[in-house]
Amino acid sequence: MNDAVLAVRGIEKRFGAVAALRGVDLELRTGGALAILGPNGAGKTTLLRIMAGLSHPTAGRIELAGQKTPRSGVGFLGHATLLYPELTARENLIFAGRLQHVAQPAQRADVLLAEEGLADVANRRAGTFSRGMSQRLSIARARVHDPNLLLLDEPYTGLDRRAADRLTHHLRRLRDAGHSLVLVTHDVRQAAELADAAVILVAGRIVYRTGDEGLRGDDLETAFSAALDSAA
Amino acid sequence: MNVTLAILWKDLVTEWRSRDRVIAMLIFSLLMAVIFHFALPDQRPEEIRSQAPGLLWTAYIFAALLGLNRSFALELDNDALSGMALAPGNRGWIFLGKAAANFVLIGLVEALTACVFALFFDLNLTPVVPSLAAVVALGTLGICAVGTLFSAMAVRTRFREVLLPILLLPALFPVLAGSVNGTIAVLNNQPLPFEAVQLLIVVDGIYLIVSFLGFDYILDE
Amino acid sequence: MTESATREEATTGSSEFSRSRLEKRVDGLRGPSGIAMAILAVGYAYTVVAAPIDSVQGVIQKILYVHPPLAYGAYLGFVVTAIAGVLYLRSGREEFDRLAISGAEVGVIFCTLMLITGPIWARGTWGKWWSWDPRLTVTLLLWFVYLAYLLLRSFSGSGARTARFASIYGIVGIVLIPLNYYIIEMFGARSMHPENLKGGSLGEGMGLPFLMGNLTLFFAFVYLLILRWDVEGLRALDARRTAERDAAGSGAD
Numbered sequence: 001m002n003d004a005v006l007a008v009r010g011i012e013k014r015f016g017a018v019a020a021l022r023g024v025d026l027e028l029r030t031g032g033a034l035a036i037l038g039p040n041g042a043g044k045t046t047l048l049r050i051m052a053g054l055s056h057p058t059a060g061r062i063e064l065a066g067q068k069t070p071r072s073g074v075g076f077l078g079h080a081t082l083l084y085p086e087l088t089a090r091e092n093l094i095f096a097g098r099l100q101h102v103a104q105p106a107q108r109a110d111v112l113l114a115e116e117g118l119a120d121v122a123n124r125r126a127g128t129f130s131r132g133m134s135q136r137l138s139i140a141r142a143r144v145h146d147p148n149l150l151l152l153d154e155p156y157t158g159l160d161r162r163a164a165d166r167l168t169h170h171l172r173r174l175r176d177a178g179h180s181l182v183l184v185t186h187d188v189r190q191a192a193e194l195a196d197a198a199v200i201l202v203a204g205r206i207v208y209r210t211g212d213e214g215l216r217g218d219d220l221e222t223a224f225s226a227a228l229d230s231a232a
Numbered sequence: 233m234n235v236t237l238a239i240l241w242k243d244l245v246t247e248w249r250s251r252d253r254v255i256a257m258l259i260f261s262l263l264m265a266v267i268f269h270f271a272l273p274d275q276r277p278e279e280i281r282s283q284a285p286g287l288l289w290t291a292y293i294f295a296a297l298l299g300l301n302r303s304f305a306l307e308l309d310n311d312a313l314s315g316m317a318l319a320p321g322n323r324g325w326i327f328l329g330k331a332a333a334n335f336v337l338i339g340l341v342e343a344l345t346a347c348v349f350a351l352f353f354d355l356n357l358t359p360v361v362p363s364l365a366a367v368v369a370l371g372t373l374g375i376c377a378v379g380t381l382f383s384a385m386a387v388r389t390r391f392r393e394v395l396l397p398i399l400l401l402p403a404l405f406p407v408l409a410g411s412v413n414g415t416i417a418v419l420n421n422q423p424l425p426f427e428a429v430q431l432l433i434v435v436d437g438i439y440l441i442v443s444f445l446g447f448d449y450i451l452d453e
Numbered sequence: 454m455t456e457s458a459t460r461e462e463a464t465t466g467s468s469e470f471s472r473s474r475l476e477k478r479v480d481g482l483r484g485p486s487g488i489a490m491a492i493l494a495v496g497y498a499y500t501v502v503a504a505p506i507d508s509v510q511g512v513i514q515k516i517l518y519v520h521p522p523l524a525y526g527a528y529l530g531f532v533v534t535a536i537a538g539v540l541y542l543r544s545g546r547e548e549f550d551r552l553a554i555s556g557a558e559v560g561v562i563f564c565t566l567m568l569i570t571g572p573i574w575a576r577g578t579w580g581k582w583w584s585w586d587p588r589l590t591v592t593l594l595l596w597f598v599y600l601a602y603l604l605l606r607s608f609s610g611s612g613a614r615t616a617r618f619a620s621i622y623g624i625v626g627i628v629l630i631p632l633n634y635y636i637i638e639m640f641g642a643r644s645m646h647p648e649n650l651k652g653g654s655l656g657e658g659m660g661l662p663f664l665m666g667n668l669t670l671f672f673a674f675v676y677l678l679i680l681r682w683d684v685e686g687l688r689a690l691d692a693r694r695t696a697e698r699d700a701a702g703s704g705a706d
Binding site for chain 2: 542594597598600601604605608609610613614617618620621622624625628629632633635636639
């Protein structure tokens with residue numbers, strides 16, 4: 001518990017009568033990378049949005065190390081880009097930085113644009129970006145306040161093989177730099193490449209989690225197939 | 233407070249680049265002026281003048297509805313609303329930013345609409361600009377306070393464009409009563425009536441407080 | 454720690470499959486209030502029939518024994534909605550949201566009846582169906598607010614978000630009551646409502662049926678409110694059981 005950056009305790013979430021999450025417990029140690037896998041409708045995105053503070057659980061709670069104000073210290077990469085097409089890449093980052101109380105949003109934006117390889121297009125409107133560029137800008141947006149914890153919802157959607165590999169490489173670098181990651185996906189291969197722990201969510205419950213020996217791609221593959229069969 | 237200014241800046245920049253909200257509101261209120269002309273035919277100038285305050289505020293409220301409906305609709309593209317909701321701390325500041333942007337944009341449209349009404353209905357507004365501006369500002373503040381709150385609610389329901397006027401109009405009766413009353417006095421070259429100004433200040437205050445506090449609950453899922 | 458921690462204790466109660474203890478306890482009051490309403494209604498009908506016919510207005514005056522008590526019911530309903538809304542926002546407990554719906558619906562029924570009985574009396578006494586009498590206007594404005602409330606609920610589905618939207622709208626609605634009264638006072642429209650009720654100077658023989666009307670309709674209000682709350686609770690329970698059955702079914706296939 002002491003070195004956990006994130007603890008999820010007994011989270012339940014209902015939308016009206018429909019239960020999306022039925023008691024989820026999780027822990028993520030500092031610097032770790034956790035993959036949340038599951039079939040469609042398992043509650044993965046709901047869980048991630050609760051972790052980010054965008055959604056209130058019906059029951060249970062989220063503990064984030066060192067968090068004083070709600071929603072601080074968390075970076076969130078959503079299914080959508082969260083970007084304004086009318087604003088330039090740089091303006092998008094400055095705006096996000098000001099929302100997150102970053103001290104010098106303009107400087108921070110320039111640093112991130114350089115890191116994400118977007119310095120050349122900094123003054124182009126985000127609406128003109130390709131999917132891959134938008135994705136990199138979204139990651140920069142999520143990192144604008146240098147959060148301890150990055151929450152990523154299906155970051156590979158819509159990326160071609162090369163762009164996906166580059167993203168994996170990039171996220172590994174972030175992890176090595178001390179960020180903790182939570183990655184929601186339905187792709188076992190990508191989960192295995194990036195994460196050091198994984199859980200499988202089916203119908204709002206965790207049906208499998210990696211043990212102390214860490215994440216092994218083959219085991220995860222088997223468990224995931226079994227989970228899909230049980231859910232079908 | 234920084235969050236409020238950031239959102240105000242963002243809304244004004246995006247509007248400056250597209251200009252679609254202001255232009256739509258403006259064309260709409262021009263149309264209203266023409267509709268009033270045909271709806272009240274064969275009136276002598278002094279009759280029209282006596283009805284001008286009510287007509288003006290009718291145009292204002294419906295033009296504002298148009299603008300308010302778009303205010304959060306443009307946050308739904310790319311789920312930008314979630315991006316705002318992620319901002320740490322009290323979300324009341326987000327509300328203030330959105331309300332301030334609406335106030336500026338709607339205020340701009342109202343100023344231009346007043347000029348058009350003055351031309352069409354032969355009103356001489358020049359001597360009363362300061363007091364008229366004061367009444368319009370107070371009324372618009374009330375409209376923007378609840379309007380921004382309800383717009384954030386309506387935008388995430390079915391039939392959002394239909395729901396906003398139904399939610400908002402009943403809440404605007406006190407604003408409308410105070411504003412029209414004040415405008416009548418101003419256009420008759422009388423001093424601002426104390427009761428109307430007092431009413432508008434009280435309503436604005438209440439609506440701002442309720443919306444500031446309520447907004448935290450609105451943005452949650 | 455996030456703010457969600459504080460909500461945990463309050464919300465775990467609603468995650469089990471039954472109505473809350475509060476709802477069950479209140480449900481016990483439904484029978485007695487129904488019986489009280491039924492007994493009072495008999496006495497009410499008798500006293501209204503037995504009351505003297507007004508020398509000026511004629512038999513139409515007897516609407517007085519229905520109309521003002523309806524107004525109290527309407528206001529009571531809207532106050533219940535606002536208070537339940539505040540309680541829901543503070544605690545997150547769904548039964549308060551269900552109470553808020555019940556208050557609004559019963560309030561709208563009373564308000565609608567008030568808006569029907571008022572003009573009937575006005576036609577008989579003032580000679581026209583509608584006049585922009587201050588109190589009539591305030592009631593009409595209020596009626597629109599709560600129709601909008603019900604529409605908001607039906608347009609945004611079930612769930613916590615709808616409940617929060619509705620709670621806030623219910624609070625704005627209650628704030629509007631004094632504001633509307635204030636604008637009508639301020640703009641000095643002349644009231645056509647008889648003011649003699651305030652002085653307590655009802656004609657001879659008119660006091661008892663008036664009192665009976667108030668009591669009967671109060672118990673009718675309580676009975677309907679609890680009944681509605683009860684129905685909403687059972688409906689939520691049923692929806693959850695169905696959803697759970699569907700979820701279990703799809704897992705077993």
